[in-house]
Amino acid sequence: MSSITLRFLAEPSTVNFGGKVHGGTVMKWIDEAGYACATRWAKRSCVTVSVGSIRFQRPILIGDLVEVEARLAYTGRSSMNIAVEVRSGDIKTGQMNVVTDCLVVFVAVDADGKTIPVEAWNPETPGDMALAQRVKAHLDAARTGQLGG
Numbered sequence: 001m002s003s004i005t006l007r008f009l010a011e012p013s014t015v016n017f018g019g020k021v022h023g024g025t026v027m028k029w030i031d032e033a034g035y036a037c038a039t040r041w042a043k044r045s046c047v048t049v050s051v052g053s054i055r056f057q058r059p060i061l062i063g064d065l066v067e068v069e070a071r072l073a074y075t076g077r078s079s080m081n082i083a084v085e086v087r088s089g090d091i092k093t094g095q096m097n098v099v100t101d102c103l104v105v106f107v108a109v110d111a112d113g114k115t116i117p118v119e120a121w122n123p124e125t126p127g128d129m130a131l132a133q134r135v136k137a138h139l140d141a142a143r144t145g146q147l148g149g
């Protein structure tokens with residue numbers, strides 16, 4: 001399984017100072033969905049190595065239905081690059097909008113916390129192939145220090 005989607009309601013306990021869902025809470029959901037996706041793929045324990053390219057596009061309202069979709073975008077030797085998209089909307093209408101997107105990298109580790117190889121993931125659909133290419137280009141640019149910010 002190369003993708004997983006978590007679904008739940010945004011509880012009042014997640015409120016920020018502006019009355020919407022706290023950005024740190026959204027980041028926690030992203031990490032949880034990415035962890036579930038990576039661990040399911042690797043069938044081993046995984047840890048987060050890097051979180052990048054996060055973009056908060058729209059706020060999430062308290063009480064909204066939230067979907068956090070994590071999908072494999074690219075695998076290395078031990079690393080799994082996972083694209084996470086967060087969508088939210090009014091539960092009464094079911095109309096969902098993309099609110100946040102992010103790229104997270106996990107690695108599979110053994111009982112001593114040392115990295116171990118994971119099965120390669122081969123994208124098959126045009127959408128998955130395009131995503132894999134974008135992530136690979138992003139990784140190459142990060143390695144050569146060409147990313148801004």
Ligand SMILES: CC(=O)SCCNC(=O)CCNC(=O)[C@H](O)C(C)(C)COP(=O)(O)OP(=O)(O)OC[C@H]1O[C@@H](n2cnc3c(N)ncnc32)[C@H](O)[C@@H]1OP(=O)(O)O
Pocket residue numbers: 031035046047048049050075076077078079080105107109113114115
């Ligand atoms: C789910 C959670 O919340 S876990 C809690 C938060 N995470 C942690 O506590 C992890 C703490 N960090 C660690 O234990 C170690 O740094 C480890 C195990 C993750 C990595 O150990 P190292 O031996 O230094 O790893 P190494 O440098 O060989 O990199 C391992 C892989 O990560 C990749 N990687 C490392 N840094 C980055 C980065 N900044 N961005 C993208 N990929 C990276 C490497 O390219 C490599 O990929 P590959 O095996 O597919 O070629």
